[in-house]
Amino acid sequence: MTPRPLILPMPGNEGFARDLADAGGGEIGTVETRRFPDGETYLRLLTPVAGRAVDLVATLAGPDPDFLRLAFAADAARAQGAVRVRLVAPYLAYMRQDKAFRPGEAVTSDSFARLISSLFDGLVTVDPHLHRRAALSELYSIPAAAVQAAPALADWITAEVPRPLLIGPDSESAQWVQAIAERISAPWTVMEKTRRGDYDVSVELPDLSGHAICTPVLIDDIASSGRTMIAAANLLAARGLARPVCAVVHPLFAGDAFARIQAVAARVVSCDSVPHPSNAIPLAPLVAAALTALPERSRT
Structure with a gap:
């Protein structure tokens, strides 16, 4: 045997x-x-x-x-x-x-x-x-x-988030954000990101006025400094949308990044690729x- x-x-x-x-x-x-x-x-x-x-x-x-x-x-x-x-x-x-x-x-x-x-x-x-x-x-x-990780993320979002609107951090994320969205029949979009340094990031979002009742879900593969998610969450708030759920595959969260994201998000969750208190997606x-x-x- x-x-x-x-x-x-x-x-x-x-x-x-x-x-x-x-x-x-x-x-x-x-x-x-x-x-x-x-x-x-x-x-x-x-x-x-x-x-x-x-x-x-x-x-x-x-x-x-x-x-x-x-x-x-x-x-x-x-x-x-x-x-x-x-x-x-x-x-x-x-x-x-x-x-x-x-x-x-x-x-x-x-x-x-x-x-x-x-x-x-x-x-x-x-x-x-x-x-x-x-x-x-x-x-x-x-x-x-x-x-x-897209299937696991999709299953978690379906179970935990009402009326999700999926938002990717940049054009490179479009393919896998779209895959999650199609799996759960949810609307999606991506940001335009400009990175000028490790801690200097700005983002732009398309018009989301048609999704005011949705729950924004910011999805990224890696959260290290957290600057991208923080900038996106602040922009969503400025446009009058709900505080987002932030979901990441790899929760590196350098320094105080996790606390800073928690301060602007409704919830922060991650896959368990890296042990972290935010782990929720096996x-x-x-x-x-x-x-x-x-x-x-x-x-x-």
Whole structure:
């Protein structure tokens, strides 16, 4: 009898890993890790992995402090006889810097992809921040699946928001905001966004006078500084619309961003790709299905 896939959560990912095991029929294992006094990482796999297919679960919202222990866990699993080692990264870091904008810049998305591809046999993530790349396969040399959170967002909006009007942050979001809107038969539009810096954002909205009775739902893939959602919420208020529901896929919320958005929103919710108090939309069932469908890595 083939053993069930072994799901190993890195620290902080235990909740998502349990949900993933429940959704996909996997078995939860345990990783022990700590810091030595000199700052180096100690890591031990407490669950035997020999002959097992292993899925390491690690959201990468804090990639710099977390990457080395993730690499050590993957290498230890392979050295101890795992037949396959894949990465489940609900949030995938280092996707923004996909070209050198100025001479001498590191193209970190390429570098990070090479590192991950050297360690794992497959990758599943959720709504990666692809701009100038059409697919993960342009970066990663291993089988990689990008799960779309749209179905989960649509189901939550249907259950929780009366008369929703979906609003995307910019023209790039039009395709997936439209997909959610069509799934729930709701009106939708997108803003025109001008970004002049990390914390300097302005937005413009089309005429929404025909949707005065609707509940605005601002949808974004990543909330970091929160400036886009705050600017949009303030603009909606200036036009006499209701305070919006803000829904994000990846709740990074740097600094006081979450509190600032809460101050202008009726409600702030997120998918559970990054552990956060705003988590309300589970992704594990979608990720489990993607893992099942992920092709095996070719070793030729």
